[in-house]
Amino acid sequence: MADDGEKIDPALGSxxxxxxxxxxxITLCVEQLKFELPDQTEDIAFYIETIAAGCKKxxxxxxxxx
Amino acid sequence: MKNILxxxxxxxxALLLSKFLTRNGFEVSxxxxxxxxxxxxxxxxxxxxxxxxxxxxxxxxEMLKSIKSQYPKTGVIIITGYSDIKMAxxxxxxxxxxxxxxxxxxxxxxxxxxxxxxxxxxxxTEPQEELAAVSSTKSSKEKQVMAGDFVVGKSKAxxxxxxxxxxxxxxxxxxxxxxxxxxxxxxxxKSIHLNSPRRDQPFIAMDCGSxxxxxxxxxxxxxxxxSFTGALYTKIGHFEMANGGTLFLDEVGNLSYDIQAxxxxxxxxxxxxxxxxxxxxxxDVRIIVATNENLMDGIQKGKFRExxxxxxxxxxxxxxxxxxxxxxxxxMAEHFxxxxxxxxxxxxxxxxxxxxxxxxxxxxxxxxxELKNVIRRATLLTEGDTVQAKALPLEISNYTKIxxxxxxxxxxxxxxxxxxxxxxHTHNRSDLKNAALEAEYDTILxxxxxxxxxxxxxxxxxxxxxxxLYNKMKAINLGK
Numbered sequence: 358m359a360d361d362g363e364k365i366d367p368a369l370g371s372x373x374x375x376x377x378x379x380x381x382x383i384t385l386c387v388e389q390l391k392f393e394l395p396d397q398t399e400d401i402a403f404y405i406e407t408i409a410a411g412c413k414k415x416x417x418x419x420x421x422x423x
Numbered sequence: 424m425k426n427i428l429x430x431x432x433x434x435x436x437a438l439l440l441s442k443f444l445t446r447n448g449f450e451v452s453x454x455x456x457x458x459x460x461x462x463x464x465x466x467x468x469x470x471x472x473x474x475x476x477x478x479x480x481x482x483x484x485e486m487l488k489s490i491k492s493q494y495p496k497t498g499v500i501i502i503t504g505y506s507d508i509k510m511a512x513x514x515x516x517x518x519x520x521x522x523x524x525x526x527x528x529x530x531x532x533x534x535x536x537x538x539x540x541x542x543x544x545x546x547x548t549e550p551q552e553e554l555a556a557v558s559s560t561k562s563s564k565e566k567q568v569m570a571g572d573f574v575v576g577k578s579k580a581x582x583x584x585x586x587x588x589x590x591x592x593x594x595x596x597x598x599x600x601x602x603x604x605x606x607x608x609x610x611x612x613k614s615i616h617l618n619s620p621r622r623d624q625p626f627i628a629m630d631c632g633s634x635x636x637x638x639x640x641x642x643x644x645x646x647x648x649x650s651f652t653g654a655l656y657t658k659i660g661h662f663e664m665a666n667g668g669t670l671f672l673d674e675v676g677n678l679s680y681d682i683q684a685x686x687x688x689x690x691x692x693x694x695x696x697x698x699x700x701x702x703x704x705x706x707d708v709r710i711i712v713a714t715n716e717n718l719m720d721g722i723q724k725g726k727f728r729e730x731x732x733x734x735x736x737x738x739x740x741x742x743x744x745x746x747x748x749x750x751x752x753x754x755m756a757e758h759f760x761x762x763x764x765x766x767x768x769x770x771x772x773x774x775x776x777x778x779x780x781x782x783x784x785x786x787x788x789x790x791x792x793e794l795k796n797v798i799r800r801a802t803l804l805t806e807g808d809t810v811q812a813k814a815l816p817l818e819i820s821n822y823t824k825i826x827x828x829x830x831x832x833x834x835x836x837x838x839x840x841x842x843x844x845x846x847x848h849t850h851n852r853s854d855l856k857n858a859a860l861e862a863e864y865d866t867i868l869x870x871x872x873x874x875x876x877x878x879x880x881x882x883x884x885x886x887x888x889x890x891x892l893y894n895k896m897k898a899i900n901l902g903k
Contacts, residue, residue, distance in 0.1 A: 374504040378433065380526035385439040388529045392446060416526060 373419050384412050425540055426468060429453045430460040430486065431475040431502070440473065440527070447533060457481035461489060469497050470540055471520075476503035476510075484514065491518040498539045502527065538625055541659050576751030580743035584611070591738045592618035599735050600713040602742025603875075605792030608713040609673060611740065616669040621709055624668030629661050632674035639682045640698060644689070650699020662695045665708045675712040675735070676721050680728070687731045710735060745787040745794060752782050752794070759795045760810075763802035771802050773809040777820075781812065785819045788875045818878070821897075867895060 387409050394401060427449050431437040437453040444451045452467065454460035457480045460472070472490055476483035483501040490499050501514055504525045511522045520539040523531065576582075591598055592615045600608045609628055616626040634642060645660030661670060678686070689695050690710065694703045712735050721727035745752060756774065764771055774782070787793055801814040812820040867885065874880040882889040 377504045377525040378436070382433075382435050382439055384526055384528060385436075385443055389439065389442055389446070412526070 369422065373422070376415065376419060380412055380415060383408065387412070425470045426450045426452075427536070428460060428463055428467075428469045428472045429474075430455075430457070430472060430478065432456060432477070432479045433475070436475075440532075443529060443532070444536075449536075455479075457486055457489075460486065461493075464490065464494055464497070469494070471498045471500065471536060473500050473502060473536070476501050483519075484517070487514060487517050487519050500535060500539055538664070541664065576748055576754060578743075578747075578749040578751045580748050581751055584740070584743065587738075587740050588614050589618065591615060591740070593620065594738075595709055596737035597710040597735045598712070598737070599718070599739045600711065600742060601717070601739055602713070602715060603744045603788070603790050604715045605790035606742040606744060607791050608715075608742055609671065611742065612669070612671040612711040612713065615711060616671075616709075619669070619709065621668050625665055626669050626671065627661050627665035628671040628673065630673045632677045634678070634682075636679050636682070639678065640685065643682070643686065644695055644697055646698035647700045650697075654699070657697070660695065660697060662689060662706055662708060663697075663704060666704075667707055669709045669711060672710070672712040674714060676714040676716050676718055676727055680726070683728045683731050687728065687734060690731075690734050745790040746785070752787075753779060755791060755794055756782060756798055759798040760802060763799045766799075767802055769802055769805070771805045771808055771810060775809050775811050777812050778810050778815060781815060781819050786876050788877065817893075863895065867892070 387405060390405055394405075397405070425448075427444055429437050429440050429444075429451060431440070431453070432455050434455065437455065441451045441453050452463055452469075454463050457478050460474070463469075464472070472486075474483055474486050474490075478486070483503065487499050487501065490497055498520045499518065501519050501522050502525065503510075503522070514522055521535050523535055588611060598612075598615060600611055602608050612628070613626060616622060629642065631639075640646075641654075641658060641660070643660050643662055645658045645663055646654050648654055648657045689706070693706045695706050696703050718727050718732050722729045722732055745755075753774070760771060760774075763769070782794075789796075797815060797819065800816075801810045804814040805811065867881070870881045870884050871878075874884065878892055879889055882892040885892065887895075
């Protein structure tokens, strides 16, 4: 999986690894935010959902290069 | 309150994980490198360590080794950005409960951690089979069929085995693995799991042979605290632990009829209830069972339920006994030799030709497990670089002489063979002594076959002691 990316292009593999690290942090932050903001306004809820969706999309993009 | 130690050199990640886990009811500490982690472990008791694979002063592997050797009760989960199955399998073999890849998802983390802690508590009294890896593992799409330390053989029988595993693994079929004791059934079950879509879920192995009637219900279905005398805490049953993943039942033929009925219901309804609870838990478990006896016989004798058998038997895999695996025997012998050398700090490299001959002709009733033990013992006893016949147990080194006596009428699948092999070996003397010897020989041979060449049991049945049996067997040789 990640091996294929690395075999074809080690720079790509390395980049993916770093991106995944950052994604990890962002995903955990989103989770914590949801907890920290129980009374979310509609806008706040939208922003949080968009961040979460963005992360999901980025991960799919990464997977598609596997 | 469960204690978790997070080891990660990325400050933000460690902090985020800590806050997340604290919020979910855990007591969390963090360390940013290997040495401070070991310091913390010294000063506090932790249930679990979540360790990043890449650390500034060491790596996940080394940490795992240190933690497992000094704090065996502490579970270890390794976090990494690499999806490398060889690494994953190795880590699991070395004792890691599991392996999570980044990016980290909250539910996945919680799930894995909870399962690690529950499994650790529930299984702490069950000795795991040496031959296979423990719990679940992550795998990549890379084709790695066999789990753990299973030596992939080159014989026709091995190739067929591999083919069957690859065929059935991706399906949801329940599998019966049929094979003699020590042929690696658990390894095969684990491999099926790893090649299935459930590979990232738990693999739970149960030894039904060691279950007492009383414990069996509790082990399978779990119980609520206080549901009966002695139920001091809530126990998660193995079905629940395996939920989403694969449940492997070894020696399933040993289960009592009542438990079989309960199992059948659970498997049919796909729901489980803990003893003392009314809550039904939905189950999604893939079942693999193993037995070393022909279940059909058990059914005819009324010991095993036919309906349960049909539930399990969506696919059957036959494990070839070691003696039928030809060239694989030496391949495995060499593999175990390497392992034993490492363990004992030796450098034994070769097998003498007569040792090889013994190995190839011996019956190996204990199959791979027996071979492994024989090699370990031989490595210990060998002073030079070559294993000699004297380092082998008598029954094996003697086998070259007995072999023609015993094997000539042995049919390939170990079924009952013809009754009067002695006729070939008589010298046409019709004196009484010879007649007696012949009769003895025939009886001994018959009994030996019935007990799969287990000399202790044979001696019991023949009503002589083991030493006498040995001597008689030797005497039979000498007479030829």
